[in-house]
Amino acid sequence: MAVYTEVGDEDLAGFVAQYDIGQVTSCKGIAEGVENSNYLLRTERGSYILTLYEKRVKPEDLPFFLGLMDHLAAGGFACPTPVHARDGKALRTLCGRPAAIVTFLDGMWPRQIQPQHCRLLGAAMARMHLAGASFALKRANALGLGGWRPLVDACAPRAGEVRAGLDALIRDEIAFLEPNWPKALPEGVIHADLFQDNVFFLGDKLSGVIDFYFACNDFFAYEIAICLNAWCFERDGDFNATKARLMLQSYRAVRPIQPQEIAALPILSRGAALRFLLTRLYDWLNHPAGAFVKPKDPLEYARKLRFHQAVTGPGAYGIA
């Protein structure tokens, strides 16, 4: 649940007056997303999302994120588009925070992931990878391989508070991944947080992707690995190979997956599982008492990590 910043009446009116979108008729905080303050803004002209970027987003990264949305939308990929104010700028300041208005994207994220969702996701992910290839800006993945060791060091001493043996799991895993991580695979702009609440569907179509605030340059196949983790496990922890196969088949029908990418899927999936295990574990151990955002369960990703450690090859994901 979000909305950390309460926007005053005059602040809002003054902010919106800088855009050519008419007068505000409604502005309601949205109880989704945990990183930023999001408002559903309605004006005489239409519906928008107003986002105030809270402390986890670095202001210097915002031109990359907003520029990427502009670029992808211009390339025909469905995503929110930053609304540019009369002075041409999409990134402004509101209540002392960086803020932007983006277009409203129809659709709903799926509460229960069906195989059909995975099939649609695969093709959309590949189209996004192709559309992003011509984007000029670059952003390193702050939560890629190089970002995991500091999290391991920060979390391992107290990981045993969450589950006995969790400290050994993460220390052993980073020790394996660092020397074995792929050095060269096809890369480009990835979303890097393509979880179900960031992908909207409408009827039997995928209507678009939101929340590009982790986007960065990294291996395309690492994004696939994140999605294997995020979309292809059932709530009981079982891996659903049918969903994985549908996702990979529809992806490769749009952007061919190279043999070295396929071969790397098991280790990339281990890395992706560790990444979300570590950030969830860090939040779990460090969220302030009485905080109003419920931390996500890190152990979900410990279980996923163990699954990937045990696979014997990419065939486990329904691809060869």
Next chain:
Amino acid sequence: MAVYTEVGDEDLAGFVAQYDIGQVTSCKGIAEGVENSNYLLRTERGSYILTLYEKRVKPEDLPFFLGLMDHLAAGGFACPTPVHARDGKALRTLCGRPAAIVTFLDGMWPRQIQPQHCRLLGAAMARMHLAGASFALKRANALGLGGWRPLVDACAPRAGEVRAGLDALIRDEIAFLEPNWPKALPEGVIHADLFQDNVFFLGDKLSGVIDFYFACNDFFAYEIAICLNAWCFERDGDFNATKARLMLQSYRAVRPIQPQEIAALPILSRGAALRFLLTRLYDWLNHPAGAFVKPKDPLEYARKLRFHQAVTGPGAYGIA
């Protein structure tokens, strides 16, 4: 912040299919309101609010609340109107909870209350009181005088944890109010929770009132007293007599205030302050550790209560 119930994809589609409002195009949880789960629902036909009634609302009261909104809207008072499904019913069940769809009301609640807001509120409150007079259903005020003694008994033993002397304040106050509370004043349907987040404004107009889930039959002047508490104190605790005067003047221009109502304003204001002091205190003392709704400060209403205890007559509220 609300949204306690997560609505599944098929549950939502099946629910909305019972109405003649087209297909759902978007459904987002709203981070406002603390009693129920509220979603901003968009369909091919327009925008609506979908509410799932959580445990604080008694299902048997819902026909009163929804019927009142229908009645007030039919009488020209701006408020959300329940959308009736094809079978004529406005009250249904979703995810095991009572649920209803109401029309979307434009406007925003004021983050900073200005005198102008109080002036507009007074007239709207009076119009609501007049429009509600012909409503056939009745509902006793569960949080009226008779409901306070149980809260005092539940809270007083631990009130000292919040502030030394708070137990004596509430015990002495209920002991004063019970024998002195007015027996007969003009009465009818009141909103009973007319706080700033339930009153929407658009430009220089009051666009409507929401959240009728405390509405009941009680003294009209008790509602005025609630609003003196909720709208006429500054954040530093000072009472703003200008705001009170504007509110009362505009109210009486629509519905005359009787001399006995004016005379009762000091005691009614004490009662209203005690009511919100008690419910906030109860929530403060009883909210579960780690709950995701931040309890409101009960001491704000202890200070307001002391103000009303010290007034020498209704002149303190700018009326005579």
